[in-house]
Amino acid sequence: MNKFLSSLSVLVVAFATSFSVNAQEVKGDAKAGAGKNSMCIGCHGIKGYQASFPEIHKVPMISGQSAAYIAAALNGYKKGDRKHPTMRGIADSLSDQDIADLAAYYAASGVVEGAPELPAAAAGTTKAQELVAKGNCASCHGANFSKPIDPSYPKIAGQHSDYLFVALKSYKNVESAQVGRGNAIMGGIAKQFSNAELKELANYVGSLPSDLKTVPQSRFK
Structure with a gap:
């Protein structure tokens, strides 16, 4: 294991332990x-919004x-680690209990009891395989990129690719007041790659099979 991946492993364990205590x-x-x-x-209740x-x-x-993960993301906006202005404004208005309640709601939303396991993720192009290996993505996001090693990390398989691209770029641009994201783990990974x-x-x-959904509210169906 090279020095970067070794340091990354230490950061992963420390961050997960810290969040688990707070959660x-x-x-x-x-x-x-x-x-x-x-x-x-x-926004999140309208498909394709x-x-x-x-x-x-x-x-x-x-x-x-x-x-x-939802709680970690909302707290990230509240603390300013994530800089999106709209989400920052919303998160600032939420108490710790509000965040916990919303996180519990969305974790259960759209979940179907007894649903079959997701099929195996397709390998992708040779280039995609090289990029995934270089980023060591499965070490945090788990099998099929849908079983994170710690629940405070997101499932990323099947997430909107344009959103994933913007999110990944944001970790390279931590100083931006509108799109920056401060995260030592993801920052170190994202900066290895060109846009x-x-x-x-x-x-x-x-493009991968996903557990993630947009569940429309009745007023938006």
Whole structure:
């Protein structure tokens, strides 16, 4: 294992341990979360909805993500580690209990009991395989990129590829007041790649079978 991957492994363990301790402090209630998602459904409750600011891309599918990841993302916006202005404004308005309740709600949203396991991820092009290996993506995002090694990490298989591309670029641009993301693990990984390579990686991962969904609210069906 080279020095970068060795350092990455240490960071992964430290970050996961830190988040797991914090996540145990507040318990989420999915039913309560269903009554608190009015600020979420206007974007995340419409299939194919496309954001136009600060970059154009489909908003991410969040139904089916783990509660720990959703909470981590919202807290990231609240703390300023993630710089998206709209999401920062929403997260700032949420209490720790609100975040826990919304996370519980979206983790359960669209989940079908007894659903079959996802099929194996296609290998992709030779170039895609090289990029995935270089980024060591499976070491955090797990089998099929849908079984993260820690619940505070996202499932990424099948996520909108244009969103994945914007997210990956954001880790290279941490100082940006509108799109930057501060994360030592992802920053170190993303900076190894050109934007063209990140786009190819995002297109591959976005093409894979997924647990993620957009579950429309009745008013948007």
